[in-house]
Amino acid sequence: MLYYANELPEVKLKSMENVAAFLGIKLKAVLPDELDLAKMWESPHGRHLLLSCADAYCGTILEITERFLEFGMALSSLTCMPLDQVATAAVGYRVDSYLIKEAYKQGQLIPARGEQAYERYQGAIVLAPRAGLHENVVALDFASMYPNPMILYNPSPDTFVPSGEHCEDASCWTIDGPGHRFRKTPPSLYKNALMSLISTRNEIRTKLRTQSLSETERRILHERERAVKVITNACYGYAGWTGARWYVREVAESAAALGRKSITQVIDRCKETDLPVIYADTDSVFVTRDEMKVDSMLRWVSENLHMDIRPDKNYRRVLFTEAKKRYAGLLTDGMFDIVGMEAVRGDWSEIAREVQEKVIELVLSDGSPINAKEYATNAIEELRRGKVPVRDLIIWKSLTKPIEEYKVNAPHVEAARKYLRLGRELVPGDKIGYVVTKKGTKLHERAQPYFEVTPDQVDTEYYVSKQVAPAAARILEVFSIGQDELLLGRQRSLV
Helix, strand or coil: CCHHHHHCCCCCCHHHHHHHHHHHCCCCCCCCCHHHHHHHCCHHHHHHHHHHHHHHHHHHHHHHHHHCCCHHHHHHHCCCCCCHCCCCCHHHHHHHHHHHHHHHHHHCCCCCCCCCCCCCCCCCCCCCCCCEEEEEEEEEEECCHHHEEEEECCCCCCCEEEECCCCHHHHHEECCCCCEEEEEECCCCHHHHHHHHHHHHHHHHHHHHHCCCCCCHHHHHHHHHHHHHHHHHHHHHHHCCCCCCCCCCCHHHHHHHHHHHHHHHHHHHHHHHCCEEEEECCCCEECCCCHHHHHHHHHHHCCCCCCEEEEEEEEEEECCCCCCCCHHHHHHCCCCECCCCCHHHCCCHHHHHHHHHHHHHHHHHHHHHHHHHHHHHHHHHHHCCCCCCHHHHHHEEECCCCCHCCCCHHHHHHHHHHHHHCCCCCCCCCCEEEECCCCCHHHHHHHHHHHCCCHEEEEHHHHHHHHHHHHHHHHHHHHHHHHHHHHHHHHHHHC
């Protein structure tokens, strides 16, 4: 199910509860906290309750699996990969399989797979954000940032003209920036593959406009459309994947250059029309919401760049940190959109995520850091006083390989070794839950399996200085409120 969750970028923290909520599936039951399982197992009533919860939980898993099968079968049909393989395959292998199908249809020979050494090249544009709190912002999203230029300029291994090889200017495209050349004709493998995907997407959208569709038919079409979108958007990345059958570095470099050119033109146009640009990232531009200027920009992009750009998200307020790809916004529908923060990552404790989420909500709702700072200092004080339950201090991290292959003493690895000594069985992919205690000197020595820890053993200062305060400061630093000020906040308020 984790593989399916990874196909849902809208779900930031990959838990079953979050996936079910996103899909509109009502949870039939929530499993008891793992810390309570042993106690429940001691009584017949507890065991019966546990069985009932597990049965209902399995029902939710079944519903999610059925939804995945609709997407999985669409992806399998599109790529010609078996269903059991397409679910777990890396996106590069999916595109590889799709291109094999397209090459066969075009009568092209299929090259053997080979691994090439990675060669660096300039990638997409990520404009440094204007750190701070911004009002009335709209994110403009390119629907096909890379497919459209790749169709227009025909870059592909089969149309690439190496340096030194003659090609008339009228017969070749020269890509601005890297200067690589590609023949205008015949249509390349990449061009035909992308045009086929876009044609399929348009057919699906036409069918979706049919009023007589049943709910099931409409849902299946939406999953087919999503499968097409996944492969279409992955074609650009595939061009730069060194494991690709059709890998040519110059193609990947040219595709990236075409994307940079498009988004740079949009940024320049925004400046010309006095439409403030707050942030730009790969295929999105965040600008101040001015309906007349935004509408004018959309028309200009359509008429001059022949690309589709549309408003994706409207924010009442959005907060950008100084770091790229880290921001949080309050949408006009009242929902919060959090990107790149600890609150949406799985390797931080629940208390750190909870505090950061609340700080974000207060800052965005109030338009001021005053209440958020007070909340953060109170949370730190509660933690120091031992008022936070152990379950909220657990840090979860996945094993990526067998325990014996780890050469470093990372905290979760040391905790996993203790799991094994207690008779637990572990395999790659298992999540290890640990709590940092006072027992030991080095961090990995202090990491104990969560089910072995009692409240008096917790190293609360570790959680204050390494988890909660940094998570809150990540947001409040925009207002010149640093970690040190949060740590001293309670003392200062008492002076």
